[in-house]
Amino acid sequence: MFHHKIKSLFQSAVSSVTRNISDYAVHPGRDFTRNKKLPPDLLISFLVSQGSSSTGNELLDFWHLQDSCPSVSAFNQQRSKLKPEALQAVFKQFNSLALPLEPPTKYRFLAADGSTFAFFSKHSFASDAYYVSEGHSKKGFYNMHLNALYDLERHTYADAILQPVHDKDEFRAFCDMVDRQESLPGTKNIYIGDRGYCSYNNMAHVIQSGEYFLFRTKDIHSKGLVGNFDLPDEEAFDMTVTVTLVRSHSKKLAAAHGYKRFIDKPTSFDFITYGSMDTYELSFRIVRFPLQDGSCECIVTNLPREEFPAERIKQIYGSRWGIETSFRKLKYTIGLSNFHAYKPEYIQQEIWAKLLAYNITEIMINHTVIEKKETKHAYKIKFTAAAHICRIFLRLTTEKDSIDVMSLLKKELIPIRDERQYPRLKTAHFRRPRYFIYRAA
Known part of the structure; x- marks a missing residue:
C-alpha cells in the first residue's frame, strides 16, 4: 500500500x-x-x-x-x-526520498514567500532579535520568520530557512535556497516570486544555476527595477531588455547592450566585488498585461517566449497564490499557531x-x-x-x-x-x- x-x-x-x-x-x-x-x-x-x-x-x-x-x-x-x-535533516532527507515518487516533468514550479510565526517566550530564553512590541506599548511577544520554497504542483515545501524576525533577509534566504536546490534529471526549476523577490542578485543566482525565474515587479511608471528602460507606454507588451551591471564609477566601463546600472555598496550582488572593474550582463523579458480592476501587472522573466507567451506567464504567476493558502493550512490545520515551548x-x-x-x-x-x-x-x-x-x-x-x-x-x-x-x-x-x-x- x-x-x-x-x-x-x-x-x-x-x-x-x-x-x-x-x-x-x-x-x-x-x-x-x-x-x-x-x-x-x-x-x-x-x-x-x-x-x-x-x-x-x-x-x-x-x-x-x-x-x-x-x-x-x-x-x-x-x-x-x-x-x-x-x-x-529529516525534512530534507524525506523530501529527497519522496521526490522521485512523482512522475518526471519538464518544469518544476517553485513559489517563494515568507511567513511569520508568533510565540511566547522570556528575555532569558530569546534574544531581542525575536522580540516585537505592539506599537508604542512595552508589551509584546516573539516572532520567527519562515522563508520557504513551495512546489505548486506537488503541493509540498521544497526547502525552508528560519530567521529571527529582526534578522529577516528574504533576498539572502532565496539565494541560498536556489543555490542548494535539488532537481530531478531533465527537469528545470521555475522560481516564482512577488515584488519582494525581484532583484538583480536573485535573477543572477537563478541564471547561474541554469534555471528560470518569474518575478512580479513595480509597474513601468515607478522608480523600480524596470523604471529606467525605454518601454512602450501601452497596457500590454512583451519585450526583451538588457542591462549591464557595474560596481565601479569608472567611465571606462560601458554597456555593450542596453544600459548601464551601478550597484552601490549596501546593495547585495554576489557576482561582482564592489569597486572592481568587472561587469555582469543580464537579459530578460518584461511582460505587462491589464487586470480586471483596470490596473496593469508587470512581470520580469527569463522564460523562453516561444513556450511561455504572455497569457501563460499570467497563469503561472496567478498559481503563486498556492503558497499563500499553504501557510494558512500550516498554521491553523497542521498546528503552527499552537507551539508547545x-x-x-x-x-x-x-x-x-x-x-x-x-x-x-x-x-x-x-x-x-x-x-x-x-x-x-x-x-x-x-x-x-x-x-x-x-x-x-x-x-x-x-x-x-x-x-x-x-x-x-x-x-x-x-x-x-x-x-x-x-x-x-x-x-x-x-x-x-x-x-x-x-x-x-
Missing part, C-alpha cells in the same frame, strides 16, 4: 539522522548515550505527529494511554539535547516537524484516487481530515494497529469551488500567539 511506503520513507529519513545522532546532539558524546523511554527516533516521530493539545495529552495519545508513557518533564529533558538541525530552538524544532507533517499529508492526498461521478462539482480530499488521519497513522508502531489511510481519505471529500472569490481581509499588523491555557483539551 502507498501509505506504508510513505511511512517507510519517513522512518528511513529518521534512521539516517539517528544513526549519526552525535552530529545533532547539543553535547556530543554525552547526550543520547543512555537508554531512555524517549530515544531520538521516538522523540522525532513524536514531534512530527503531535497535534495542538497540551504536551501531556499528546504524550498520552502517542503512547496509546499506556502507563509506560514518559512524563512531560522527561520529554523536555530529551528535546533539550536535540538540535533543531536534526528535524531539518518558549525557547527559540524548540520553536525551530516544531516548525521543521510541522513542515514535514504537511508534506506527508499532501503526498498522501496527491496519491489518493478519487472516483469520478456525475455530480455538479468535482471533489477533493478535505485537508483538515487528511492531516488528522496522517498524524494518527504516523503514531502507530505495529502492523496489527495499521489503518487503511487511502480508504479513509477517499471518504473525506469536499466540493471544489474555484469560482468563488473573496476580497483580501486587512488584518492587524500584530497577531498575538495563542496562550497555552486555550489549547484543545
Whole structure:
C-alpha cells in the first residue's frame, strides 16, 4: 500500500539522522548515550505527529494511554539535547526520498514567500532579535520568520530557512535556497516570486544555476527595477531588455547592450566585488498585461517566449497564490499557531516537524484516487481530515494497529469551488500567539 511506503520513507529519513545522532546532539558524546523511554527516533516521530493539545495529552495519545508513557518533564529533558538541525535533516532527507515518487516533468514550479510565526517566550530564553512590541506599548511577544520554497504542483515545501524576525533577509534566504536546490534529471526549476523577490542578485543566482525565474515587479511608471528602460507606454507588451551591471564609477566601463546600472555598496550582488572593474550582463523579458480592476501587472522573466507567451506567464504567476493558502493550512490545520515551548530552538524544532507533517499529508492526498461521478462539482480530499488521519497513522508502531489511510481519505471529500472569490481581509499588523491555557483539551 502507498501509505506504508510513505511511512517507510519517513522512518528511513529518521534512521539516517539517528544513526549519526552525535552530529545533532547539543553535547556530543554525552547526550543520547543512555537508554531512555524517549530515544531520538521516538522523540522525532513524536514531534512530527503531535497535534495542538497540551504536551501531556499528546504524550498520552502517542503512547496509546499506556502507563509506560514518559512524563512531560522527561520529554523536555530529551528535546533539550536535540538540535533543531536534526528535524531539518529529516525534512530534507524525506523530501529527497519522496521526490522521485512523482512522475518526471519538464518544469518544476517553485513559489517563494515568507511567513511569520508568533510565540511566547522570556528575555532569558530569546534574544531581542525575536522580540516585537505592539506599537508604542512595552508589551509584546516573539516572532520567527519562515522563508520557504513551495512546489505548486506537488503541493509540498521544497526547502525552508528560519530567521529571527529582526534578522529577516528574504533576498539572502532565496539565494541560498536556489543555490542548494535539488532537481530531478531533465527537469528545470521555475522560481516564482512577488515584488519582494525581484532583484538583480536573485535573477543572477537563478541564471547561474541554469534555471528560470518569474518575478512580479513595480509597474513601468515607478522608480523600480524596470523604471529606467525605454518601454512602450501601452497596457500590454512583451519585450526583451538588457542591462549591464557595474560596481565601479569608472567611465571606462560601458554597456555593450542596453544600459548601464551601478550597484552601490549596501546593495547585495554576489557576482561582482564592489569597486572592481568587472561587469555582469543580464537579459530578460518584461511582460505587462491589464487586470480586471483596470490596473496593469508587470512581470520580469527569463522564460523562453516561444513556450511561455504572455497569457501563460499570467497563469503561472496567478498559481503563486498556492503558497499563500499553504501557510494558512500550516498554521491553523497542521498546528503552527499552537507551539508547545518558549525557547527559540524548540520553536525551530516544531516548525521543521510541522513542515514535514504537511508534506506527508499532501503526498498522501496527491496519491489518493478519487472516483469520478456525475455530480455538479468535482471533489477533493478535505485537508483538515487528511492531516488528522496522517498524524494518527504516523503514531502507530505495529502492523496489527495499521489503518487503511487511502480508504479513509477517499471518504473525506469536499466540493471544489474555484469560482468563488473573496476580497483580501486587512488584518492587524500584530497577531498575538495563542496562550497555552486555550489549547484543545
